[in-house]
Amino acid sequence: MRALGFLLVALLLQGALLNLSVFANYHPDIVFLALVYIALTNGSIYGVYCGFLAGLLQDVYSVETLGAGAFAKSLTGYCLGWFDERRFKGTIISRSALLVVGLLIHDFLYSLLIGLGFLGALAELWRSTIPTVFLTLPLGMMFFWWRRTVPES
Amino acid sequence: MILFELLKQLFTRWKGLFSLLVCLSVSMGLLSMDDKGKVTFYEVAIVTVLAPVQSVLAAKSRYLRVYGDNRRLRIENSALKMENDLLRQKGVQNHRLREMLGFRETSKYRLIPGEIIAREPSRFVTNCLINLGSSDSIDINMPVLTSKGIVGKTAKAFENYSLVQLLLDPNSKISVMNHRSRIVGILESYQSGWLIARFPAHSDVIRGDTLVTSGLGGVFPKGLYVGLVNLENLESNDIVQGVGVMPFQKFQRVEEVFVFLRADSWVVGGATP
Numbered sequence: 001m002r003a004l005g006f007l008l009v010a011l012l013l014q015g016a017l018l019n020l021s022v023f024a025n026y027h028p029d030i031v032f033l034a035l036v037y038i039a040l041t042n043g044s045i046y047g048v049y050c051g052f053l054a055g056l057l058q059d060v061y062s063v064e065t066l067g068a069g070a071f072a073k074s075l076t077g078y079c080l081g082w083f084d085e086r087r088f089k090g091t092i093i094s095r096s097a098l099l100v101v102g103l104l105i106h107d108f109l110y111s112l113l114i115g116l117g118f119l120g121a122l123a124e125l126w127r128s129t130i131p132t133v134f135l136t137l138p139l140g141m142m143f144f145w146w147r148r149t150v151p152e153s
Numbered sequence: 154m155i156l157f158e159l160l161k162q163l164f165t166r167w168k169g170l171f172s173l174l175v176c177l178s179v180s181m182g183l184l185s186m187d188d189k190g191k192v193t194f195y196e197v198a199i200v201t202v203l204a205p206v207q208s209v210l211a212a213k214s215r216y217l218r219v220y221g222d223n224r225r226l227r228i229e230n231s232a233l234k235m236e237n238d239l240l241r242q243k244g245v246q247n248h249r250l251r252e253m254l255g256f257r258e259t260s261k262y263r264l265i266p267g268e269i270i271a272r273e274p275s276r277f278v279t280n281c282l283i284n285l286g287s288s289d290s291i292d293i294n295m296p297v298l299t300s301k302g303i304v305g306k307t308a309k310a311f312e313n314y315s316l317v318q319l320l321l322d323p324n325s326k327i328s329v330m331n332h333r334s335r336i337v338g339i340l341e342s343y344q345s346g347w348l349i350a351r352f353p354a355h356s357d358v359i360r361g362d363t364l365v366t367s368g369l370g371g372v373f374p375k376g377l378y379v380g381l382v383n384l385e386n387l388e389s390n391d392i393v394q395g396v397g398v399m400p401f402q403k404f405q406r407v408e409e410v411f412v413f414l415r416a417d418s419w420v421v422g423g424a425t426p
Contacts, residue, residue: 015272044169052176058273059183060198066191067183074176078169113184114323127344 003038007050010034011057026128028135029103031058033143035077036099040090044081051077068113076106095144100133107132195309195316263414265289269407270314278404279322279342285412286313294372296413302378302401303327303366304410315412319404320348320379329379330367331358337367340379340398348380348398349387358396360385374413 014030031054039047055073059066080102083090107129111121186194267289271282285291287310295307297317305325308318318325321342329340329350334357343349352358362382368375384397 045172048169048172048176052180055180056183060195065184066186066194067180070183071177071180074173074180078173081169124344128346 003042003046003050004053006038007031007034007054011054026131026135028139029132030136030139032073032103032106033099033136033140035073036080036095036102036140037143037147039077039080040083040085040095040098042081043084043086044078047077047079047081048074049077051075065114068110071113072106072110075109076102079105092141092144092148096137096141099140100137103133103136104129192309264411265291265414266409266411268409269317279319279325280308281317281319281407283315283317283410283412284313286311286315288312290414291315291412292415295415296373296377297410298377298413299402299407299410302380303373304400304402304404304407306372307412317410320400321346321404327373327379328367328369329364330375331356331382332363332365334358334362337369338364340364343387343397348400349395350382350398352394352396354389354392354394356394358382358385358394360396364398372415 010031010033014027035047035051035054038050051073052070055069055071056067059069080098083094083098104125108121108125111124112118116124183191183194265285267283267285269281270284272278273280283297291307291310293307293310296303297305297307303320305317305319305322307315309316320327320340323342326339326341328337330337331352336352336356336358338350338352338356338358340348340350350358350364360382364379364382366373366375366377366379378401380398380400382396383399386394387397388395
């Protein structure tokens, strides 16, 4: 339930951020940051279900790509859960690295699923994902430093 | 019974993988659903759950802005009243002159004001939800705009809400015209966050030109402001010339909109869309 509440707060914050242009048209991906944290602290099952829910809620408003976000976030959440910090000790650096890699893989997969093709997906990584990483990473590092102790499950 | 126990053990041991397979299967099912299924899903998800929640959240922030908005609108109202009186006089004169020249009377446009109550909560904002629906005479393919310019068109109309497809949607393509040179082109989304207008190669389109709707296509009437050309030769080749377009209305800052009720006289040639 705590993970779900966490995710819903992230979704609300992401929606609120859309009215503020942080840098041109780019915003940090707070929802993905929440998903990384949930997967790392609770494991693959939480990661896959929270990823599915987050992706679906984001897909709902999109006329043509319903299901693409849910697919990409489920898979990414499951894979991030392999690095469950109840088994492996995580640091701020390792969490941040997983955030960056997860974001790249998620966005590449999402671009493929919405039909951009391999080259289009790579171009989208360069045009959209890299700036988002630069905005999300500092926020993520601050958050991971604040939550540096893994809560007891 | 043995089979049940075996399945139970397998599930317990591999529940992560089972969960993943279930979620991926459902996602692929949604992705491959036909339009009718998606409409049903939207109606259930948006109308019954998301729209009421987000409209409540949007209402709270609106109340906080009301004082400043009220003051600004009073001043704007006074200026608009004076301008309106002047334009009304010119309208009467225009009508008289047109009658003298034998021109046909054009249809009267009807605008319905509405508010954006929900936005797509992802990085790629292509749609939003407004508080007008079929109960307000809203139908699909109606232009949505603000005083600055167009923002999109209605894509789905429910009872009390409508889904608006913004110009940033990759599937959005509208016919536009260079206000100065009168050359017609197509405006579409470019790499999920920008707009590009494509004209025939070597067209007279330069940076700083204003683009308006051309009236072709049967959705947008002629003459609505779209945006400003801010970049020349974007993805240009021997056949097509692309230019970057900065919309007059910033999509992240839209709060109140108007929906045009469609009239048949918009379509060039008189054909009904």
